[in-house]
Amino acid sequence: MRRGRLFQGWYIVGAVHVLLALGFVASSLLSSSLVLFLGAFCILVGLGVGLVYVPAVSTIARWFVLWRSSASGIALAGTGLGTLLGPVVAGALMEHPSWQLTMQVYAAAIALTGLAAAVLRGRPEELGLHPDGVPPSGDPAAGQSAQGMDLAQAARQARFWWYFAAIFLGSIGLFLALIHINPLARQQGLSVAQANGLIGLIGVGNVLGRLALGRLGDRMGALRFLLVLTVSLAVLCGLWAMARGFVALSGFALVFGAANGGCIALYPAVAATWFGTRNLGAILGALYVAVGIAAVAGGSLAGWLFDVWGGYTPSILLAGGSAALSALAVWRAECAGRDGRG
Template sequence: MSDTQITDSRYSWMRLGLTLAVATIANVGMWAIIVIMPSVEAEFSAGRAEAAMPYTLTMIGFALGNFILGRVVDRFGVTTALIGAACGIAGGFAVATLSTSIFMLSAAQLLVGFASAVGFGPLIADISHWFVRRRGIAVALVASGNYLSGAIWPTVLAEMLQTTGWRSVYLFMAGVTLAGVIPLALALRRRVPDATHAAAQATSLLNARSSGLSPRALQYLLGLAGIGCCVAMSMPQVHIVSYSVDLGFGPTAGAQMLALMLMGGVGSRIVSGLLADRLGGVKTLLIGSSLQTLALFLYLPSGGLTSLYLVSLVFGLSQGGIVPSYALIVREYMPAREAGARVGFVMMATILGMALGGWLSGAIYDFSGSYRLAFVNGIAWNGMNIAIMLWLLSRSRPRPARLVPA
């Protein structure tokens, strides 16, 4: 196969499959801590807020890792980034098993979260180089690796936790990460040809000029939009279990609602990817954000168990494709050779938005005594995201990505 025929090729699809496998393993770092949290709380006699600290540090590390490891991918390639991150994940898990306090565990989780980020934004940026006609669905599938990891590993690890304890679970995952990620990383050594980069660069330059914004200014604008959409997204995702308990339905029903969101999110990401291949990232993001706003409105009058299940599914179906759409917009408007850093920055902003929104919704609940104002707050933040996308769409008409002639 010649370099000029590499995009959307059989190799591209094979690489997509390998990348999805890596994402499913590497993202375990952000889910494993949730599984062991009750055991950690009991062992260290920690309060609920203190026991949540390792998860908070995990997400801070995950946010920073998306940006920094994205830069590593730009400079050294995805294989180097993956091997280093696999060692970081395994090392973080190993150090965590030596923890004698919740603070030591939190420090180890910061490393685990940072390294686990390689399975999200950096992999999304890398796979985007290997597709032109089907870039939307390729990005969506790799982004779904995060949800697949959340669907697979907690069940596996929970069963092991009951018989061996959380330290054994972490040592097991350290071994799985090294044994799974490193061989797959070596299979991804091939680099994107210069001709492919040049064609993508020319298209993104025209789009950037049509928007009247520099790449840096557009990056910051997308980051602000990402914070807005994810503050809104975090309200149901972070607080649905607590909301269910407040309404008298119990934590099990809330966990099932969360599972419905994640299942709907996988479907949404795939459908949004197919849609983005026709409409582009900005329009696809607008559709997802508008539907997310509608779902948040539907939560306000929903107080029955059945209605909450249905609205949670609708919410998952609406929001899953939003975050991958940001990566597509970056690829449409920004230099191809800087995709890892640019995508990583915007992914970092969305994760920080989730963290901010989760805390802000709790603070509003403490102030008002209910989640009603928290839903309204999410709708307002999502409105900011929609306004930014409408403004960007009004200023430019994204050109389709150019195929490199064979």
């Protein structure tokens, strides 16, 4: 067994599902103490959610080259679909059993889902297969992508840090919209149901974008299409600043969510092209730290701007400006590679 296969196959995915299931069970049993409940949930579930994403995405990138963006989009659509359906199912369950039993039901479902990891293999070569089912053509670029570099090598390149900045800046707008589109809609006089529906529309658009736009990335080229989508996010934020009423905000939410979903589908494909797939899991894990920082910074900074200015226009401009800077950072990452600086 090769060193590293333990972290590329079904072992880590299965272990993460066990961690998630334990987090749900432990939290349901420690409900008498808020401190213990939060500790169990935040540590076990938070760690599990953070770990489950990267191994699956990096595995997809090793199995597909020609259709890498499409495959990544389809796989990542599962997270968006779960975000939409999870709260709905939980709410339906809690109408009958207690919330503690609901969490235990979720724990069982997560554990059963983890059994599917037994069929996963980190690389097609482990089963005597080839990416996309096509034998290698002898293309040096393909061989370099299949081998790739490790995290230390990637982190020494300017391209890595430009891409880190691009993902951070590109993620700010999504979290900002998810947090603040509801109160903005309420400020415009929309009902609670309509304001909540806008958040759902961002989620629906996000899932559709991951499913549909990844295929366009395969046709146009992942890097080129990522630039197009990132610039479109900046334009959409400009439209958001002018949107008034439920219809206009609904159109923005759906298209904005789709563009973000497309970016999410393309991030791993571009990283695989630049850094290879041999240690893609570690590299993506480091790059996606930027998403966590954006989740905290985006909403908080937008809230501070609202407190200072008394309106949401500066926050929307922040989202649009961040998207524009993200596109610039992606372009600089590409230029850094062409200049020989990685």
